[in-house]
Amino acid sequence: MTKRRLPNNEVITILEEALAAMEIRGNNFFEIRAYQNAISILDNLTVSIFDIWENKKLREIPGVGTTISEHLDELFKTGEVKKFEALKKGLPDGMFALIGLRSIGAKKAFKLAHAFKLDSRESAIEKLKEVAENHKIQTLEGFGEKSEAQILEAINQSKLTKNEKPRMLYVHAEQVVNRIIMYMKECEFVEKIDALGSYRRKNPTVGDIDIVVATSNFDEVAKHFLEFPEIAEVLTRGEKKVMVVLTNDAQVDLRLSTPQSYGAMLQYNTGSKQHNILLRQYALDKGFSLSEYGIKRKGMEDIKEFATEEEFYGFLNLEYIPPEMRHGSNEVDLARQRKIPNLIKVSDIKGDLQSHTIASDGLNSLEDMIIQAIKIGYEYYGVTDHAPSVQTRGLEEVEKIITETREQIAILSKKYPEIKILFGYEVNILADATLALPDSILKELDFALGSIHTAFNQSREEITDRIIKALENPYINYIGHPSGRLLNERDPVDPDWLKVFSACAYEGKLMEINAQPNRLDLPDDLAKECVKRAIPLVINTDAHEKSQMEYMKYGVNIARRAGIEAKDIVNTLSFGEFADKFKLRLKK
């Protein structure tokens, strides 16, 4: 086989299958754990694992030891890993299609695939569904009626949520969650209520909405929930759990908990699944087993309950881990060492450095935007309309627009002395890697950002070159929405991020976290890479109308998911320090 640039998800699948095979073969406990850790960490990367390998930096990733990095080396060089192939040899192929299903681990997948001769990945789930519906699973040794029902539910659920429906944007989930919570609070038996899962972890997109209620009257709360006017279909109704689909097609899982064990319920259902796996391993080493009801000492009957999550983590001798950090990467280690970062908050933000007005494609006047920035309490505000085109308007005309905007800003600065108004432009990085404005114009501005808005499907080399050339221009302060992704619409561009970030650090430039809910760009893992390299970040709303200046919180969510503190974000600094780090060129 020839060398091929494997995408991360394929690398993860290969490792996951090897891990499953090891579990069946009964490999040594420490080896299995090392794989689980490595998978968990690699699964959180957007930076290409292949690129890291090519740059000989695999060993620098925490959790990737010598053995695993050697196997990856073999994988990238030859297209396969001999040891993995040997491990999988003789195992029914269909089992590998089953391990993604909820509640099915490697051992169950193997038993099922073996018993029902699931030899092909393609048909394994379909066939399993058939035997479950014909009640053949419950007759298998080690399986019962209950696990058969669970398997069927897992199959149906994986179809409902993961394959057929697009994931909701976080903002849309937020609106649904707010309506549900408001409605549920009308019921007197609801003592506490929270939305958990990916929503609580502030994932940019949400599959289904998980709601948990603390109550002493399960029955009344479930009844009240079933009368929620937006319900279109009830999928299941159990004593402690109700699953429904709403008229807008969102699936909602409601779980009920006693107030005294609410903390464990919160913890379990917040996830992520990978975080729970790591936490369970950590607890196991201390002789504890975890569940949604509490913590048990191994071998004992008594369960210790926790009303709050803080107590739950505290009992395990861990610092509290904010939900946004529960990726299943190194957060349990950090909590053990009491090194959980003090995550940035939206109230730390002192200015917004990307926004548009009626001068380009925005809906409000510059003055309206400034008034909004003052209302929010900002110390500084940067207006960054799309730069007027020199090609269509001519140089002289563009000069004139800049002079007029300057005059307008001077007047508004006098009128609103409580805020510093900064003049920038969003400048297109063209397909040939040049900028849409000449340097003679760019240098008239207080600052500028370079953005890619066209030719997204160029080759990796071309995209890399475009971003780096923009960073090399002395008048560009930062790159706007660097990956260009539009959630559910357009994939991110795929430059060599390691090269891009090296150039960014070398030039002393910044990267943006764009807070538009369908962008959230840089994504959290790339933002984390920047902080590692001491590249300052700026979080901007890219508001196209004044109400969108409230989007800042969505950008802050991404920074929190990246484990970022206020000090790493330039627009948390007071104006003097900000101007310095942002390399503002104040023109009068």
Ligand code: DGT
């Ligand atoms: P989503 O809905 O696809 O956006 O992602 P989540 O994280 O909300 O996943 P979901 O709704 O399937 O489950 C909610 C949480 O419940 C999840 O984050 C962790 C926990 N959980 C779900 N399935 C499992 C599992 O098989 N094992 C463990 N340990 N925890 C699970």
Ligand code: CA
């Ligand atoms: Ca969910």
Ligand code: CA
């Ligand atoms: Ca769920």
Ligand code: ZN
């Ligand atoms: Zn833009």
